[in-house]
Amino acid sequence: MLEELKKLEALQVIDSQIFNLEEELDTLPDKNDSLENEITEKENKISELKNAIELQATEKEKRDEILKKGEEKLKTITGKQSAIRNKEEYNALLREIDNTKRFNRDLIDEINEINREIEIKTEELNVTESDFMKEIEECRKQIAANSKRMEELDATIEKLYDKRDALAQNIRPAVYNKYQRILEASPNGKAIATADHRVCLGCNMTLPPELYNMVLRAVRIEVCPNCQCILIPNTDISKKTSE
Numbered sequence: 001m002l003e004e005l006k007k008l009e010a011l012q013v014i015d016s017q018i019f020n021l022e023e024e025l026d027t028l029p030d031k032n033d034s035l036e037n038e039i040t041e042k043e044n045k046i047s048e049l050k051n052a053i054e055l056q057a058t059e060k061e062k063r064d065e066i067l068k069k070g071e072e073k074l075k076t077i078t079g080k081q082s083a084i085r086n087k088e089e090y091n092a093l094l095r096e097i098d099n100t101k102r103f104n105r106d107l108i109d110e111i112n113e114i115n116r117e118i119e120i121k122t123e124e125l126n127v128t129e130s131d132f133m134k135e136i137e138e139c140r141k142q143i144a145a146n147s148k149r150m151e152e153l154d155a156t157i158e159k160l161y162d163k164r165d166a167l168a169q170n171i172r173p174a175v176y177n178k179y180q181r182i183l184e185a186s187p188n189g190k191a192i193a194t195a196d197h198r199v200c201l202g203c204n205m206t207l208p209p210e211l212y213n214m215v216l217r218a219v220r221i222e223v224c225p226n227c228q229c230i231l232i233p234n235t236d237i238s239k240k241t242s243e
């Protein structure tokens with residue numbers, strides 16, 4: 001039986017590698033999803049800023065148009081001065097000139113205010129855009145690296161499965177099936193633990209003496225009562241003493 005157990009030990013080495021690689025592989029699609037979301041958020045933020053600036057520019061254009069008309073009006077009514085016939089008309093004209101001038105001045109103030117806002121927002125856009133572009137590029141690089149890693153992992157895992165299938169074929173079916181059941185139920189991909197000095201090295205539990213003796217004799221498969229792993233006696237004495 002010891003020989004079968006040693007084969008299980010070799011199988012476990014491969015299965016642990018598969019387990020770890022599959023764990024890594026599982027995390028990568030989610031990582032890429034959140035990176036894609038990060039890119040979308042940043043792109044949206046840039047669009048929002050651009051839209052806000054565009055809105056302000058439209059508002060400014062509207063006022064420019066009105067101001068143009070106001071200035072034309074001022075020119076026209078100022079030109080009417082020569083046609084004045086009496087004091088009432090003259091006073092009325094002066095009031096109109098004053099009103100138009102005030103209207104135009106208010107518009108110019110508004111336009112200047114909008115120009116300042118556009119300037120501030122454009123500055124903000126420039127800084128944000130250059131920061132975000134760098135960050136988006138980093139995200140894209142990371143996504144590409146993750147995708148490449150996924151392909152590598154797929155290929156490596158496939159090879160490891162071929163290797164483990166070849167090993168599994170040489171293990172007695174009853175032994176292999178027991179191992180497989182424990183492996184599939186295991187949360188950490190472990191179905192094998194070494195028993196050493198009466199301790200299960202899988203979970204560090206001290207084993208009952210009679211169980212430990214059975215493990216040392218290796219006549220049948222013994223399982224740790226705590227972690228359910230198949231217990232393998234530590235036969236690597238030379239390695240132990242050199243440690």
Ligand SMILES: [Zn+2]
Nearest residue numbers: 200203224227
């Ligand atoms: Zn254990």
